[in-house]
Amino acid sequence: MTGTLRMTYREACRQAIRDALRAEPRSFVMGEDVGRYGGCYAVTKGLLEEFGPERIVDTPLAEAGFVGACIGAALAGLRPIVEIMTCNFSLLALDQIMNNAATIPHMSGGQFSVPLVVRMATGAGRQLAAQHSHSLEGWFAHIPGLKVLAPGTVEDARHMLGAALADPNPVLIFEHIVLYNAEAELDPSVTGVDIAQARVRREGTDASLVTYGNSLPKCLAAADALAAEGISVEVVDLRVLRPLDMATVSASVQRTRRCVIVDEGWRSGSISAEVAARLAEDFFFDLDAPLRRVCGREVPVPYAAQMEAAALPQVPDIAAAVRGLVRPT
């Protein structure tokens, strides 16, 4: 590893891919503009020069085709890393992901595994309008046979890919477009992370904020603001949306007895709905207040900056939701 340990989320993603390509000769990257252009979000910049066109493969605009090709490659023993430019486009490959990648290991009675990693950009906040700004990770988290990761920190961006590649089954990684520019200092002693557990990012006693992805920094900012008012908030980063680590979430809620779930995706049928339902089912008697959710507005994400901001969970919304539970007027 070279360079300083302070890096952006984007650089962390790049280093993770470079590490994987060096360590695993069967691995390769495939996707739209990943080679010559260096990636739509510049994650793969420089990799074509370093690893050559055999391992950094530009594709046509044909998601079903290149995702299907990678599933075939995985079945044949390779370790493909597919990039889908934004998760909106992943719908073109949904048939491949769901009916093949997630299903073949099951339908073959375990004779075939699909060690596929799909990276895709998700989320809104950069004025890319409705066709490039949605959060569909909750949809994919509905599908048995997939693992769905949502790195919300630079450290997870740096290390989740390695764990995903080591997994014998298909893993989807949702990288938030706003986080690519986020910077953090990495702990050099951390050389890997699990892709099984949620993590408490901040401890608190009065309420739990359960979130993931780009809503994580917003929740931490809200917790800071609330701390100034004397409200102690615990922030739980789900990290893994499928399978959900309810043990960590429930342990937190059992301590604080109040829970706000923050999810940039649309509220109806969302991952936030799933977390809330499971808490209500299994931990009803631990709750001292109603469950609350702060979600994206149920509209196609607008282009105009102020309207886009209004459509997404913001720090004041999150703080208000917590305040409403801890200090109702």
Add this chain to the structure above:
Amino acid sequence: MADFLMPALGADMETGKVVQWLVTPGSRVKPGDIVAVVETHKGAIDVEIFLEGVIDELAPLGTELRIGEVLARVRSSSAAASPSPSPSTEPSPARSSSLPPSPSPAPSPAPTRSPLPLPATAAKASPAARRRARELGIDPGQLAGTGVAGAVTLADVDAAAASAAHAAAQTPRPRGFDALQMRQAIGAAMSRSKREIPHYYLASIVDFGAAAAWLESVNRDCGAEEQLLPAALLLAAAARALAQTPQLNGFHVDGAFRPGAGVHVGWAIALRGGGLVAPAIHDADRKTPAQLMAALRDLVQRARTGGLRSSELSDPTATVTSLGERGAESVLGVIYPPQVAMVGFGRVVERPWVVDHHIVPRPLVQVSLAADHRASDGHLGGLLLAAIDQSLQSPERLGPRSTA
């Protein structure tokens, strides 16, 4: 659903007033649990329940209920029926099983059970608050909520529990009894006894020498707290004699004798300020003198300071009175209806007595029996007195020297 009825706390009781509930709707109860404090002319009595299940509804505090009226409704885990009223009840009044309404008694036209009113806990409370309230026996419906939409929260319940504990420490539970009221109740019960019960009386003088010697030897090894008094021995002898003559241990109810289930001796206790109670010592025939002594100490203490239990007042199958060191030499008792026998012991006195053809000073005690001629004859009564005499001549047979 089973009804828990106002128990008959003796023949001289007509009504009782609920002054404290120790459970709330939702509380789980089992037989023997003390669930309420009921004020009677005998003071505040701890009322035990004999149903198993979950409390569903309670009579409002302050309600004056007649014997047999519904104190509480219990959702039974097993479909245990309401216990038959204690035999000491007056011919039990057939009453509607509906709880009395709390504010003003509106006439209830429906003879069948009316739908239960919404429980007070329909007020908003968080799940965690409800669970804590149930654990603490608090009705969250009575609390002001500070949570979302005014819901009662965990903190509200904890605060209520803390202030209730504080209040309980401040105001002791009502314990007194009304001397005038008690006088009237005793008068009513004794009048009924003399009016209805054809008493016959028997008496014997019993040599207390062996018993006194045994007591002295036992007490030599005991601390002041464990000293056995003659009363314990007299009670033990009377209880065993009652067990041997079951026709004297029970009740005359509805024109017939009904034997008691066990020998539960009502021990007459004079109260300071006048008045009398005779709460039961359960299964007295199976207790050693030391155990009876402990039971007597406990009972006298509670009779005078409050805290008698409902079963102690409703269960006695026969009454024993001992006049003690400062009492008269003999007593001919008045039977406490619907019991059929009353055993009396006078003061132990030293008198000349003939032993082996010699006149010697001996401690003597006069033992008497007042019995209901409808239930037994004098011959049987004589056997009871003889059995008491026999026990007192061999006190070591009444039980081990101590319970230790």
